[in-house]
Amino acid sequence: xxxxxxxxxALAGVSTATxxxxxxxxxxxxxxxxxxxxxxxxxxxxxRTNFIARSLKTRSTMTVAFIVPELANNFFMDVAEGMGxxxxxxxxxxxxxxxxxxxxxxxSQLTMLADRGxxxxxxxxxxxxxxxxxxxxxxxxxxxxxxxIAEGVNLNAITSDNEKGAFELTKALLNDGYRRIAxxxxxxxxxxxxxxxxxxxxxxxxxxxxxxxxxxxxxGMEVQDGYERMKAILESPNPPEAMVAVNLMVxxxxxxxxxxxxxxxxxxxxxxxxxxxxLPACRYIAAQNAVEMGRSAGTTIIEGINEKKAGCFQKGKxxxxxxxxxxxxxxxxxxxxxxxxx
Amino acid sequence: xxxxxxxxxALAGVSTATxxxxxxxxxxxxxxxxxxxxxxxxxxxxxRTNFIARSLKTRSTMTVAFIVPELANNFFMDVAEGMGxxxxxxxxxxxxxxxxxxxxxxxSQLTMLADRGxxxxxxxxxxxxxxxxxxxxxxxxxxxxxxxIAEGVNLNAITSDNEKGAFELTKALLNDGYRRIAxxxxxxxxxxxxxxxxxxxxxxxxxxxxxxxxxxxxxGMEVQDGYERMKAILESPNPPEAMVAVNLMVxxxxxxxxxxxxxxxxxxxxxxxxxxxxLPACRYIAAQNAVEMGRSAGTTIIEGINEKKAGCFQKGKxxxxxxxxxxxxxxxxxxxxxxxxx
DNA sequence: CTGTTAGCGCCTTCAA
DNA sequence: TTGAAGGCGCTAACAG
Numbered sequence: 001x002x003x004x005x006x007x008x009x010a011l012a013g014v015s016t017a018t019x020x021x022x023x024x025x026x027x028x029x030x031x032x033x034x035x036x037x038x039x040x041x042x043x044x045x046x047x048r049t050n051f052i053a054r055s056l057k058t059r060s061t062m063t064v065a066f067i068v069p070e071l072a073n074n075f076f077m078d079v080a081e082g083m084g085x086x087x088x089x090x091x092x093x094x095x096x097x098x099x100x101x102x103x104x105x106x107x108s109q110l111t112m113l114a115d116r117g118x119x120x121x122x123x124x125x126x127x128x129x130x131x132x133x134x135x136x137x138x139x140x141x142x143x144x145x146x147x148x149i150a151e152g153v154n155l156n157a158i159t160s161d162n163e164k165g166a167f168e169l170t171k172a173l174l175n176d177g178y179r180r181i182a183x184x185x186x187x188x189x190x191x192x193x194x195x196x197x198x199x200x201x202x203x204x205x206x207x208x209x210x211x212x213x214x215x216x217x218x219x220g221m222e223v224q225d226g227y228e229r230m231k232a233i234l235e236s237p238n239p240p241e242a243m244v245a246v247n248l249m250v251x252x253x254x255x256x257x258x259x260x261x262x263x264x265x266x267x268x269x270x271x272x273x274x275x276x277x278x279l280p281a282c283r284y285i286a287a288q289n290a291v292e293m294g295r296s297a298g299t300t301i302i303e304g305i306n307e308k309k310a311g312c313f314q315k316g317k318x319x320x321x322x323x324x325x326x327x328x329x330x331x332x333x334x335x336x337x338x339x340x341x342x
Numbered sequence: 343x344x345x346x347x348x349x350x351x352a353l354a355g356v357s358t359a360t361x362x363x364x365x366x367x368x369x370x371x372x373x374x375x376x377x378x379x380x381x382x383x384x385x386x387x388x389x390r391t392n393f394i395a396r397s398l399k400t401r402s403t404m405t406v407a408f409i410v411p412e413l414a415n416n417f418f419m420d421v422a423e424g425m426g427x428x429x430x431x432x433x434x435x436x437x438x439x440x441x442x443x444x445x446x447x448x449x450s451q452l453t454m455l456a457d458r459g460x461x462x463x464x465x466x467x468x469x470x471x472x473x474x475x476x477x478x479x480x481x482x483x484x485x486x487x488x489x490x491i492a493e494g495v496n497l498n499a500i501t502s503d504n505e506k507g508a509f510e511l512t513k514a515l516l517n518d519g520y521r522r523i524a525x526x527x528x529x530x531x532x533x534x535x536x537x538x539x540x541x542x543x544x545x546x547x548x549x550x551x552x553x554x555x556x557x558x559x560x561x562g563m564e565v566q567d568g569y570e571r572m573k574a575i576l577e578s579p580n581p582p583e584a585m586v587a588v589n590l591m592v593x594x595x596x597x598x599x600x601x602x603x604x605x606x607x608x609x610x611x612x613x614x615x616x617x618x619x620x621l622p623a624c625r626y627i628a629a630q631n632a633v634e635m636g637r638s639a640g641t642t643i644i645e646g647i648n649e650k651k652a653g654c655f656q657k658g659k660x661x662x663x664x665x666x667x668x669x670x671x672x673x674x675x676x677x678x679x680x681x682x683x684x
Numbered sequence: 685c686t687g688t689t690a691g692c693g694c695c696t697t698c699a700a
Numbered sequence: 701t702t703g704a705a706g707g708c709g710c711t712a713a714c715a716g
Contacts, residue, residue: 053709
């Protein structure tokens, strides 16, 4: 069916080795004449190199896997977009997989992807559990973390300055005069949730405020979780008038709960999206640069892959280096007053 | 480095052929005793089968590529989620790639993915141009279309009943008493846009309304496009009070333009999302079942792959079969009055 | 600069 | 039921 390198060799009147020298990446010495003959032969035969065969030989698939907790999440997909672009520019293909927010699924995806021979993996872990990642590293596959840090394994990571983001978000609310501020949502097994809670607490402390336990409404990172937490808050005896949402999904659920309710509350949340201008209670947004995070992850994993290919892998072990991208605080009110910008 | 089938064979005291018979998919006759010995040997060695090598031999990678116009689009990702799940249940891996809304990029993704040996491809084409898809089919790789239909090639497709959806959306607005209704956005090279425009026109015709040319505000499928169309509408001498948005992105841009403007307009649009309840002008939504569409695409492409593997490919050529999933019209007002449901 | 040769790891007839 | 042997398509020494 498909033409092989032998067909090309035959037509060009050279050996398969010469054809390979012309067609394989990395410039090899070939006379310009034979070079052209080979290229023409390949062209006229409609020859396509078989990457499977090449990979078997070279032990490289020029593929990087990106494992995210879920696909239908704008933040993750923005990261993916940035990463895919960067990888493509290096000749790599990105393989996107979803763990469905399950560490179990993540684990099986990981081994499956490793079996399929990806050259490296970038993962946004479903939880902070990271021991299963070690198995991949042990197989000699470079792995880095994005957005969320996992424990039990020493890996390089790219994330945002979550602590500072939450700190500034909270401070902004304090500056606006709010005293009783709640922290809503957050799976404490997820590093970003912990870091944000920590920033929140620091801002309160700096303001000399002792956090009331009932204002720490932890639990979950999904829309449903935000909805439920907010409902509980509204039904509580003395609801706060301002709150920090742990992430976009929780924020969304909170706003959802607020729809059609006359409660006057203000929310500060994470992650900007095309939709945030429409969230009625939203006052501040801590915006991460998702695309940039993706690009950065792309270059980092490729560095890892190159180091490994160069052999300087066993000693280097340059794990645990955490790069934190800055977060921008956006005041979200102009939009609602007609000073639109797009 | 990695253990091979020979290591397992040696430890189990059998030949590599026997190991293969035990480990490869498809049950082969092996004595229960040797079976267990092989399994144990593999286990104790931490043996992992090399899928690259297997693929080279079997000509199957158990991989299906899904090419979407963009990743950061909830509708596409919901489709992907449904498809990935379905494929996984069949032992296939989904490879997600983005064409970045460019037919050129789509084309290069297609050939690259084909070179990498995917068993089948599912594509949401960037435009209606489909001739480049034929090249893939000619290479013997099953291809199906999802959501958007492409021309110049005869392929099976899964999409929604867009014409009917737009028809009912428009009728709903007519029933509410609106007479002057605009159609906003729509790249006419995209099939869904054409179908929706057609349904819109039919509803008007049935109501005995002659569409005013200035109310057909075509152009683009992105947020920016919706914003610009809406701006032009608001600045026009006699703006309509109701409109149909070609898709979620355009709808979003329109609402964005409306923010902080006192105009009283009503929008009917496509695609439900977590965010639609927050869009102030949104009155009706034509909801597609994205996840179901993905599942359906998954089973369809696997059927195609199986047919091909069975050899009944050249004759069958069962192309051009378009499956249309129903669309549900949702009235979007309860949400805003406090009758929330989640 | 180019050809010969030997596999990469696995699957699969063909014999036994 | 099992083993021996050949080869999938390509690359990488090693000669020449």
